[in-house]
Amino acid sequence: MAGRNRDTAPGGWLGVCALLACNVASLAYFIRSFLDHRRRRRTATRPVANADVAIRPHSWEHYFTLAPGAVLNLELGDPTMYEPFWRxxxxxxxxxxxxxxxxxxxxxxGAGELCWFLEPEFERAVRRLHRVVGNAAVDDQDGGGYHFVVGNGATQLFQAAMYALSCDADDDAKPVPVVSAAPYYSTNLQLSGHFRWAGDANAFTGENYIELVCSPNNPDGAVREAALSSSGTAKLIHDLVYYWPQYTAITVRAAHDIMLFTLSKITGHAGTRIGWALVRDRDVARKMVYFVDRSTIGVSKDSQLRATKILGVVSDAYELPHAAGAPPRLFGFARRRLAERWRALRAAVAASSGAFSLQEETSGYCNFAKQTVAACPAFAWLRCDKDGVEDCAAFLAGLKIVARGGEQFGGDARCVRINMMDRDQVFDLLVRRIASLKIEQPDYLDAF
Incomplete structure (x- = not known):
């Protein structure tokens, strides 16, 4: 036995057998994982036969996991809620x-067009969707006749519109004040000698100004009109990026002088960075094009082509017959998801026993849905009513919830804006954390 080769010893054979067993098990696990991954991909990308079919809320979970104690960053409006729909x-x-x-x-x-970097098929896809939804007058018969300006998201178009409305002002009127009723979206203005941020429109006095009207409003979802009279040399810019049927009732075809929209708030494709403006005055549109040209030398044509395809899918779902193989309906999906989330958040706030409160629920008749619908804003305007809390954002940070404080919107620091469009796991954790925080009642109340 002493002369037996070490490789043929019983211990050596056991090692070889163990190694072989491990390799077989690893191979089986690999094959199973590979087949399971292919199955999930087929499930995620299989065309949906029924246009009104419900989409599984957690179909993305094999891509995204969240630890129970994770920090929830709900400060930005990242619209990842739409991922399962597009999958x-x-x-x-x-x-x-x-x-x-x-x-x-x-x-x-061609270079001779007003907006020389605009892809014609993108403009056609946008105008088609506005006709389907009925939220903007884009045709002559609607009183429109609007010029079309494409930009790198609505933020750039804000800057372009403010430049266009202020660049020809008299020198003694510059920089032209820019105002918006609080709470307002905190647009970061570029340094400019043409315009300046002047804060809350309700506190402004003067005649030469630009007012930003956001409706539905960011951050509180309120439907708004201009806070100031538009007489004299006043100019208005209407931010209608949330004026879509998943967020609010479509009551009229908007027909303002300058109307801004963006792809991200419709379909969730924030990374594509595409927005557009419908502008009544050709000279204003020309100046906006000049601003986009000078700042970014146009807009990505690849992004425009991708947006064209995406918007076409949305319109097809409502214009094509409801036959087998029709695409799912985006607005129905998003409204159901947001309605479920608002019910859950309101229940969690109620369970907090007075620690928090939310903006009131509103409703209206929607010309698109042909029924009365409740508003489902993209953001919650959450107020902390807990005694001793003066800064709600700082208080929520202790719960590992990151939200944008109300003072950044010209409002109360006891309020925060919370994104309602994040992934399901993030939102579910938010609801649980809000509901878990209660105002302690005095001991003597236990006797009643």
Whole structure:
């Protein structure tokens, strides 16, 4: 036995067998994981036969996990809630761009057009969707005749519109004050000699100004009109990025002088960075195009083509017959999801026994849905009513909830804006943490 080769000793054979067993088990696990991954991908990308089918709320969980004690960053309006919808849509929304395409600075419409970097098919897709929803007058028969300006999101178009409305003002009137009724969206203005931020419109006095009207409003979802009279040299910019049927009732075809929209608030594609303006006055539109040209030399044509495909899928779901294979309906999906979330959040706030409160629920008749619907804003305007708390954002930070404080919107520091469009796991944890915080009642109340 002493002369037996070490490789043939019983211990050696046991080691070889153990190693072989581990390899077989690893191979089996790999094959199972591979097949399971393929199955999940087929499930996620399979076309949905029924346009009104409910989409599984947690179909993305194999991509995203969240620890129970994780920090919830709800400060920004990242619209990842829409991910499962587009996963269900699958290849319908896929855009393939050959390497030889979109190489020129200029669009197919040519350099002679007003907006020389605008892709014509993108404009057609946008105008089509506005007609489907009925939220903006885009045709002559609606009193429109609007010029179309594309930008890198609504933020750039804000700057472009303010430049266009102030660049020709008299020198003694510059910089032109820019105001908005509080609580207002805290737009970061670029340094400019043409305009300046002047705060709350309700506290402003003067005639030469630009008023930003956000409706539904960011952060509180309120439907708004201009706070100031538009007489004299006053100019208005209407931010209508949330004027879509998943958030609010569509009551009229908006027909303001300057109306701003963005892809991210409709479909959730924030990373595509596309927005547009409908502008009544050609000279104002020309100046806005000049601003976009000078600041970014146009707008990505690839993004415009992707947005064209995505918006086409949305419109098709409402214009094509409800036959098998029709795409799912975006607005129905988003409204159901937001309505569920608002019910859950209001229940959690009620369970907090007075620690928090929310903006009141409103409703109205929606011309798109053909029924009365409750508003489901993209953000919650949460107020902390707990004694001794003066800064709600700081208080929530102790619960590992990051929210934007009310003072950043010209409002009360006891309020915060909370994103309602994050992933399901994030929102579910938010609800549990809000509900877990209660105002302690005096001991003597226990006797009643």
């Amino acid at each position: 269900a849509v699958g290849p319908r929304a896929t855009t393939v761009i050959p390497g030889s395409d979109t190489m020129s600075y200029f669009s197919d419409a």
